[in-house]
Amino acid sequence: MLGWRTMPGLGSIIGQERAVEILRAAVASQKVHHGYLFDGPAGVGKAACARALAMALNCEARDPLGCGACEPCRKIEAGHHPDVIAFDMTPKGLTERVRELQALCGFRPHEGRARVVIFDPAGDLAGPQERAEPANVLLKTLEEPPEGTYFLLVTAEAKRLPVTVRSRCQRLRFAPLGDQALEQLRACSDDGDDQAVSESRGALVETMVTAARKGDGRAIFAAASEAGGDRAEAEGACALLAVLLRDALLVRESLHRGRVPAERADRAAQLLGDRTPGQLLAALAAAREASLALRGNVAPSLALERLMLRLAPRAPSRNA
Ligand SMILES: [Zn+2]
Numbered sequence: 001m002l003g004w005r006t007m008p009g010l011g012s013i014i015g016q017e018r019a020v021e022i023l024r025a026a027v028a029s030q031k032v033h034h035g036y037l038f039d040g041p042a043g044v045g046k047a048a049c050a051r052a053l054a055m056a057l058n059c060e061a062r063d064p065l066g067c068g069a070c071e072p073c074r075k076i077e078a079g080h081h082p083d084v085i086a087f088d089m090t091p092k093g094l095t096e097r098v099r100e101l102q103a104l105c106g107f108r109p110h111e112g113r114a115r116v117v118i119f120d121p122a123g124d125l126a127g128p129q130e131r132a133e134p135a136n137v138l139l140k141t142l143e144e145p146p147e148g149t150y151f152l153l154v155t156a157e158a159k160r161l162p163v164t165v166r167s168r169c170q171r172l173r174f175a176p177l178g179d180q181a182l183e184q185l186r187a188c189s190d191d192g193d194d195q196a197v198s199e200s201r202g203a204l205v206e207t208m209v210t211a212a213r214k215g216d217g218r219a220i221f222a223a224a225s226e227a228g229g230d231r232a233e234a235e236g237a238c239a240l241l242a243v244l245l246r247d248a249l250l251v252r253e254s255l256h257r258g259r260v261p262a263e264r265a266d267r268a269a270q271l272l273g274d275r276t277p278g279q280l281l282a283a284l285a286a287a288r289e290a291s292l293a294l295r296g297n298v299a300p301s302l303a304l305e306r307l308m309l310r311l312a313p314r315a316p317s318r319n320a
Contacts, residue, residue, distance in 0.1 A: 008068020008077070009059070010052040012288055013045050014281070019172045020049070020065075027056045028064040033170040034145035037122070039158045040174025043282055048289075049174070050118045050152040051076060054084040057114035057150065072112055074296045083112035089124045098125075098137040105146040115149040122153035123160040132162045142168040201233070205240045208304070209271050212311035220308045228301025235294050237304065242287040248272035249280040286310040 010020050019038075026032045036053075038046040055066030055073045058081065066073050075081040088097060101117065109115040119125060125135040142151065142165065153169055155161070204227050211219035227237045247268035250256040252275070256265045272280065290307040294300060 008052075008292055009055045009063070009066025009073065010049070011065040012068075012292070013049050013052060014285065014288075016045050016049060016174055019174055022172060023049070023053050023056070024064045027053075032057065032150060034149065035142050035151045035169035036153065037158060037161075037166060037169040037171045038152060038154045038174060039171055040156065041176050042156050043278070044174045044176060045285065046154045046174050047118075047120055048285065050116075050120065050154050051084070053150075053152065054081070054114070054116040054118070057116060058083070058112040068292060068295070077292055078296055078298065081112060083109040083115045085115070085117045087117055087119045089119065089121065091124065091128065094124070094127060094134045095137055098134045102137065102141050105141055105149050109148055113148065116152060117149065118152045118154060120152075120154035121157070122155040123157035125153075125165070126160040130160065132165075135162050135165045139165050139168065201236055201240055204233075205237055205244060206267075206271065208237065208241065208308055209244070209311070212308040213271075215312040220312065221305060224301045224305035224308060228299065228304045231294060231300045234300035234304055235291065238287055238291045238294060238307070241307075242284060242291070244268055244271065245280055245284045245287060248275065249277060249284070252277055252280065283311050 010024055013020050023032075032053075038050060040046055052066055055068065055076045056064055058072040058076065059066045060070035060072055061067040066076075068074070068077065072081060076084050079086070085101075087101070088094075105115070119138075125132070125138060127133040127135065138151070139162070145151075151169070153161070153165075158166060158171070204223070207219075208223045208227060211223045228234045244267075247256065247260045247264050248271070250260055251265050251269050251273070260268070275283070286307050290303045293303045293306075
């Protein structure tokens with residue numbers, strides 16, 4: 001089994017060891033800053049990390065990485081925790097909503113230990129004509145941080161935010177995925193062979209990948225309902241898909257020799273050889289999220305559907 005695949009929360013973030021370690025240590029020592037700027041290129045795990053930090057802060061098991069299994073962790077994973085707010089960044093009325101947030105922050109969190117407000121993309125706090133109105137309203141709250149509330153500003157364009165706002169946050173830089181993430185994959189690359197692979201499950205995963213590759217909506221929904229008939233089967237399919245994606249990534253980077261059996265390398269090249277390392281890493285992250293979702297209450301077919309839609313080259317339609 002791949003080590004990272006079974007880890008929830010902060011432990012599940014690939015390729016951002018430094019940021020994860022800083023956050024884990026802060027949670028463990030109860031010295032979490034009230035404002036963070038998660039700064040880095042798109043698609044490297046900033047948003048997943050923000051949610052994972054919210055888990056760590058609210059985890060009933062007090063796991064500094066977030067256990068992923070307790071009720072608050074599961075609610076946060078599913079996006080249903082009342083104290084973890086994915087702030088609505090729609091430009092219209094944004095300043096007004098930041099004011100309302102300020103009022104809300106005068107109250108204790110509803111049910112969690114911590115209220116976590118995630119601004120993503122935070123650069124949009126620059127507001128119309130970059131006059132920084134929403135950012136300046138937020139600044140007042142950042143200057144007098146309410147007890148138990150944490151602000152996570154997630155952005156690929158930190159420069160759009162006023163210096164005053166940036167300076168009130170602890171900046172965490174997220175590295176572009178690449179060598180670092182590959183290093184981690186290399187480290188666990190000998191473990192994939194333990195996977196007991198049933199032939200039917202292998203065929204099912206190939207059907208899923210083929211449907212997603214083609215962006216064939218009808219085939220995607222059919223494959224999802226077939227594979228999602230049983231939760232354990234769906235979890236197995238997700239795990240197997242993760243192995244296939246990892247194989248493809250190792251092949252793509254010419255790192256597969258001695259790590260991936262020839263037959264598996266051929267199959268990965270055949271199914272996913274045209275994908276870039278970035279696409280494969282994004283798909284791996286999607287597979288990991290689906291695995292976590294399957295451990296919660298989500299319908300297995302729905303989790304698989306979502307995963308395949310994320311693997312699809314474009315949004316397919318049911319009539320495709
Ligand atoms: Zn937990």
